[in-house]
Amino acid sequence: MFSRVGHMDEIFHFPFLTGLLLAALLPVLGNLLRLRDEWLAALGLAHLAAAGGLLALACALPVMAGAISGALLGVAGKSGRAGRSNSAYAVMVLAGWSAGMLLAANSAVGEALAHAVVDGQLYFSGHGELLASAGLACIVWPALRWLTPRLIAGRLMPAQEKASAKAAWRWHLGFDILVALAVAIATACVGLMASFALLFIPSWLAFSRARNWRQTNLLASAISVLAYLAAFFLALHFDQPFGPTLCALLVLLLPLVGMGKK
Numbered sequence: 001m002f003s004r005v006g007h008m009d010e011i012f013h014f015p016f017l018t019g020l021l022l023a024a025l026l027p028v029l030g031n032l033l034r035l036r037d038e039w040l041a042a043l044g045l046a047h048l049a050a051a052g053g054l055l056a057l058a059c060a061l062p063v064m065a066g067a068i069s070g071a072l073l074g075v076a077g078k079s080g081r082a083g084r085s086n087s088a089y090a091v092m093v094l095a096g097w098s099a100g101m102l103l104a105a106n107s108a109v110g111e112a113l114a115h116a117v118v119d120g121q122l123y124f125s126g127h128g129e130l131l132a133s134a135g136l137a138c139i140v141w142p143a144l145r146w147l148t149p150r151l152i153a154g155r156l157m158p159a160q161e162k163a164s165a166k167a168a169w170r171w172h173l174g175f176d177i178l179v180a181l182a183v184a185i186a187t188a189c190v191g192l193m194a195s196f197a198l199l200f201i202p203s204w205l206a207f208s209r210a211r212n213w214r215q216t217n218l219l220a221s222a223i224s225v226l227a228y229l230a231a232f233f234l235a236l237h238f239d240q241p242f243g244p245t246l247c248a249l250l251v252l253l254l255p256l257v258g259m260g261k262k
Contacts, residue, residue, distance in 0.1 A: 015125040016232060019242075021133040022186045023198060023228035025140060027220035029179055030203035031213075032148065035155055037086075041078070042199040044089035045180055047096025048074040049187040054100050058107040064132060067188045070096070071180035079173060120191020120243035123236070129189050136185050140178055147171050147178075152213070191243035198224050201250040227253065 033039045052070020053063040074092050150171045186195035202220040210216035231246035 012123065012236065014127060014130045015122050018125045018130045018133045018189055019122050019228055019232060020225065021130075021137050022182075022190060022195075023224045024221050025133075025137055026182060026186060026195065026198040027202035027206070027224040028144065028217050029140070029182055030199035031206065031216055031220055032144075032151055032175065033179065033199065034203045034207055035152065038089070039200055039203075040086045040089040040093075041179065042183060043196045044092025044096065045071045045074045045183040046187050046192045046195050047093045047100070049096075049180075049184040050192045051096045051099040051103065052184070053188055054103045054107075058103055064128070064185065064188045067184040068181060071184040071187075072177070075173075075176045075180045078176060120187075120189065120194050120241070122190050122232075122242045125189050129185075132185050133189065136182055140182065143174065143178055147175050148213075151175060190246070194243035194246045197247045197250045198228075201253070202227075205253065223253065 030039070030042065033042055048070040049067040050070070052073070053067040055070070056063050056066025059066075074096075077092070078088060150168075154168060154172070183195055183199070186198065190198075202224040203216075205223055206216045206220035210219050227246060227249045231242060231249050234240070234249075235242045235245040
């Protein structure tokens with residue numbers, strides 16, 4: 001696990017870097033979800049991604065491909081008649097959970113692998129997962145430079161967005177796709193609930209303290225990365241599952257730094 005000088009074994013380098021990239025990235029997307037009152041979308045998409053990953057396992061296909069397909073299916077449903085509403089996201093949670101549990105109960109995948117997808121298997125991540133996370137970062141960071149001011153303006157000045165002749169659906173759909181990709185990759189790497197926790201809690205805490213948008217992003221990412229580092233080494237040292245350890249640490253942060261205002 002660790003050498004005498006305290007260095008991490010090489011087999012954990014890929015998992016560590018994979019999780020670190022996701023921990024820095026997800027809260028920034030979580031900030032925009034919270035701004036748009038769509039934080040439940042993260043949980044809904046994560047459940048669909050988990051169900052897609054289990055279906056891929058049952059069909060002997062790559063988990064990542066199945067997770068992405070499941071999350072994008074949620075985006076397609078979100079862009080349809082339901083639109084942006086927490087009711088639609090609650091349906092995603094129920095649909096993803098029921099599909100995942102039924103797949104686990106009625107396939108060779110079994111409940112053990114179902115729990116692996118839900119709880120996360122970060123320590124078994126390899127070169128492919130690191131490339132996927134790095135590729136996601138290379139897509140998301142430049143895209144957010146274009147999307148963020150438009151999404152903020154659409155939230156704060158919706159009448160102006162409706163009056164504009166520009167097709168606002170382009171940046172709303174583009175953001176939805178980014179979130180779906182991020183949630184799917186994170187679910188395949190760190191698990192369903194850990195992904196949701198990284199999107200939800202750091203942004204909740206940052207929103208109650210930051211004075212501007214830049215500070216909100218920096219604070220949310222800092223909280224997320226610090227919690228990730230503590231969870232990674234604590235879970236590794238005490239032989240505990242990573243996902244529940246991370247979620248527990250993030251929840252414990254709430255009374256330490258004060259509950260968010262929203």
